[in-house]
Amino acid sequence: MKILYPYQDAFERDLSKRDIAQATRDEYTTTLQDFFHYLENFNPTYQADHRVNQLQTPDVEQYLAMLTNSREIQNQTYNKVLSHLNVYFKFLFSHNWTPYLPTLDLKSKPKAATRPVNFRWVDDLTTWLADDRLHVYTRAAMLLTTKGYPVQVYLKPNFTAQLDTTAWPAAEQQFLTQFRAFLAPLQSRFQCADWFLKQRAAADPHLTLPGLHKYLRPDEAVTNFKLSPTVLYQGYLVNYLRRHPRLTDRDVIAALHLEPDSIDYYRRLAQRAD
Template identity: 80%
Template sequence: MSKILYPYQDAFERDLDRREIAAATKDEYTATLQDFFHYLEHFNPTYQREHRVNQLQTQDVEQYLAMLIANREIQNQTYNKVLSHLNVYFKFLFSHNWTPYLPTLDLKSKPKQNDRPINYQWVDNLDDWLANPQLHVYTRAAMLLTTKGYPVQVYLKPNFTAHLKTSDWPSNQQAFLTRLRAFLEPLQTRFQCPDWFLKQRAATDPHLTLPGLHKYLRPDEAVTHFSLSPSVLYQGYLVNYLRRHPELSDQAAVAALHLDPGAIDYYRRLARHAD
């Protein structure tokens, strides 16, 4: 018997089957609802008390959606898809009298966003950014690691930067690393942790989270005048790399950038249309 991932899963999936919903779409519903209830279980007092779906109201769904925007930087298209999944689910529960509320009723979808051009030129000016004392060292470290091909979910992992080989990096980057080490020394000593991205206050887990990193990145956007969102920086790096190496085959580019093979066409299109 498969594990139940969210309340009323079996009944809801039977309803999706009755409506001949595609398997891929069913998987999307499962992912959304599993994530939603996992979030409620850990961060929502209403649900934590009794784990009762019939107690959830609009503000509980709003809290989850706000987290997706703030912490995961979802775009409006993803926001609308998640809201649609939740709306279908709660309408199903309401139709069976399993909840007296329809918590998604007053929640509105967001307008379609215009695609913003990705800034890929920041990579070409990395030396200047690393030498700029107006930028926090964590901002500069994030930019540097991005140009090494590491996305944020990799370089924030515990023990990753602690074991990173940097001895062959060029001299200007070594100069920044010297400044970074001076900043980190008291933190690494206090926490007995050799990683780079550490909290500056006492904590059981000293590692900086993605929301914590954003607290350093966002103010520095007033200096750079472009988005310092780690995902946007990484996209800019990928576009820059592909523009500089147009001769690479798809296979070679995927290997060099550690990309999913299915993503290479998308980034090649971005590179072709980048101004």
């Protein structure tokens, strides 16, 4: 297994001992991978020698500020990311792997008023797939979201390479033909059959979440709605629950792979949706 962040094996063993759902553990991985990827590229403290025990509060603040200002995450997401980092650094501190608790003085943000979730984009998927103003990565992300896959799943290596698309409808097949033509030289260069690949030479050809955001954000000027993978996925879930109001919790879990404690939250969003 490729190590995605410092002390990953030990931290994941610790998480596995707790009563934490696999989906939540995957969220920890996504947060920490993104955090250290950002530090590697933009943080002088970490770039100097890649020593996690040198990280202090300003280093975490820098990352959180980027999430707030560049990715425009909502307070709920901010608090979740901060919680993940807090658990991680407390774990390192408890093992004497860092002398600092850089999240100790960082406060969560107040719960913001719930914004209406855009669920209608799902019904217009065929139109968006045919819109050449949108980058193919944007359209592929939208397509995979409507298949029920969150971003942490479809960006995983080997996931899209093994995806069976033969039963997908004609409009989606038409987009896939265009998409495969775009991907062919990249897949040949990197000898990788996955869908989300970097367009420049790299040891790891797979596009990261920050890399995907670089394609999504400019396309918001075309769609006039947020293209954050998390927001798109919320819209898909709300759309699905609105169209299937009579499904039992068991049916919803089976269809959407949601954690049981998330169902009520998304049902309420679906009920409040215009």
